[in-house]
Amino acid sequence: MDLVLNPEERAFQEEVRTFIRERLPDDVRERTWSGARMDKEGQVRWEKILNERGWMAPNWPVEHGGAGWTPLQCYLFEEEMEAACAPPPMPFGVSMVGPVIIAFGTDEQKRRFLPRILSSDDWWCQGYSEPGAGSDLASLKTRAVRDGDHYVVNGQKTWTTAAQHADWIFCLVRSSREAKRQEGISFLLIDMHSPGITVRPIRTMDGGEEINDTFFEDVRVPAENLIGEEGRGWTYAKFLLGHERTGIAGVSRSKAQIRRIREIAQSETSHGRPLAEDPRFRERLAEVEVELMALEYTILRIVSAMNAGTAPGPEASILKIKGTEIQQTLTDVLMQTVGYYAHPEHPPAEPGANVAPIGPEHAAGLSARYFNWRKASIYGGSNEIQRNIIAKMVLGL
Amino acid sequence: MNFSFTDEQNLLRESVEKLIAAEYPFEVRRDLAASETGFSRELWRKFAELGWLGLGIPEDAGGVGGGPVETAVVMEALGAGLAVEPFLATVVVGASLLKHGGAARHDGLARLSAGELQLAFAFAERQSRYELANVETRAEPDGEDGYRITGTKSVVFNAPAADVIAVSTRTAGRSRDREGLTVFALDAGAPGLHVREYRTMDGLRAGEVDLDGVRAGRGDVLGRTGEGIAVVEEAVNAGIVAACAEAAGIMTRMHRDTVEYLKHREQFGNALSSFQALQHRLVDMFMACELSRSMAYMAAVRLADPETEAAELRRAVAAAKVQIGRSGRFVGENAIQLHGGMGMTDEMPISHYFKRLVLIDSQFGDAEHHLREMAGTAP
The missing domain is CATH 1.10.540.10 (Acyl-CoA dehydrogenase/oxidase, N-terminal domain)
Structure with a gap:
């Protein structure tokens, strides 16, 4: 070792x-x-x-x-x-739908989609969640009915990140009325420019509009856009979720955040001294660093096992839970570095924007980020669902 | 010992709750927060008619009497309705300051109580963080009986609407000295006083207050020259206690909404409220709400009692603020989490309650700050 x-x-x-x-x-x-x-x-x-x-x-x-x-x-x-x-x-093409197409797509699908994912000429988004199907994904209701060599899709997807920028969406749809839950689900690739698709932005509490509702009304999708077999979409979706897990911990991003917090703390003051020298502040940051280190070396154990050919198991849920908890703590610490300047609605921190900052320049967007990042413990399978996975799959409960 | 509400206090609570229920549905709050003034002048007049704006002001000064406990009762109910009216800035902090009012402000309390005067308190500065004595804004003698004030004040709540802005300044000593502070009441329209207005993340209004040689007279001094720290601390203590009550109201409301949401939201064929892991979370949130409420009223009672010693009061207020800050994060973050994606949306009231609750933590000093006040470990 x-x-x-x-x-x-x-x-x-x-x-x-x-x-x-x-x-x-x-x-x-x-x-x-x-x-x-x-x-x-x-x-x-x-x-x-x-x-x-x-x-x-x-x-x-x-x-x-x-x-x-x-x-x-x-x-x-x-x-x-x-x-x-x-x-x-952007993860939706390269990390999510790409591996599914490689593993289960036809040669034609590979030729058609993969190069345009690599070149960023096609942007993708993910059509999983629905208003009534969040953690319980298998209860989804968006229907795809076969009509000749097309499927006709009706329904609504929600929380679709980047739908407004996307050229394609990969969707879980219900293609059979008879089959129960998981068995009736298919995995369909849908052109976002198709007639019948409407994207409506959802404003989040931080004021952003990065997520959307996506509506499908009699959208005709060529049957050749079906991945694998009809009714086996749940299997492909589970394969994809396995791929989503390891990157979700964001260890290096959190390390970069810690560097940013330190930098800001140099120019903030506490009790007449730089905040960066404040013992309580340093201890708090050190506590997060210990957690981050523990997570990092847990990932390295998993990566080592993967290098030796062992696929990452449900233990990867640990990475999602701890990774997002640490990210959220850091957004809180970051927000707190600026004291009262967490309060203002700052003018957007666009490079080159011509509006004078409110208070220190580095304060812009910090509280918005804290509020926005509450999403991390909800998306990608909520942290409660991740705990269920560990309980069931790892502990055998 | 009697840690229960009196009949009058219960009636007061009911009257605020009744008004909130009748006239303050969430859509109204949303529209007011987005409006030009940021709150309702009409409701403010109604508050005045109901006597709420005279709370904590002696009857002979034009108020209706009552003290910190009554104020807390109103703040808790306003918190539950997430009201944007500047009760905290004007009626709680503002009135506390004006009680020390110099000759030029003799009718201030009566006007405030009648709803004709809006106040803001400019005490924080860029370098001060939460230290009240960390003041670099200077008031230099100017002529026989006047001063000229120069400096910049940070994140002054209600500054855009304020008719009078109270400002902590340094008339002697160095930046962090407790001695040498003087508080002035300035007309918002005074030459050289400029407010850069903005909205806050939680739907309120504030501003950066720039003072460029603003002229003030002796009659504008609140309290005594050079002994302003007492005035500042008194106002901030009143503000903390009221903010704690507001937070208790917000937390209880968020908890209630979350319980309701979980009862109605089904996943895996069952209501979310039937899952034991989530039930326990709701119980932990409930406990945090109750403990916070206890601390808010404990601090209000200590503040109301003239016998309370200064050190005891400081400890009570700091402890309440720590409890509220910590519990606020816990209740707030879990309420959002348990609402799932819906909790993230601007559409749901819960996210607006959350933003106010989180930002109350840093108002008048966050939990970290007050923990050190408690422990006596502040450098």
């Missing part, structure tokens, strides 16, 4: 680090560091740079345009990206 990277792994790390340093556009880095909202143009620009280098899809096999890296290399890559404030690729 050792915790030292071998020369080959170190060289890989150095290669990634150098590439990001040289190629990440300043404005994109700036936006990520300040916590400003994602902007599609900058995101696409950066994703195309990654793709040019062949690093858009670290975990895809080489034959489909992926990097074909080992789990450890993927992990090191994520670390370097987050440490350098490089936004990771």
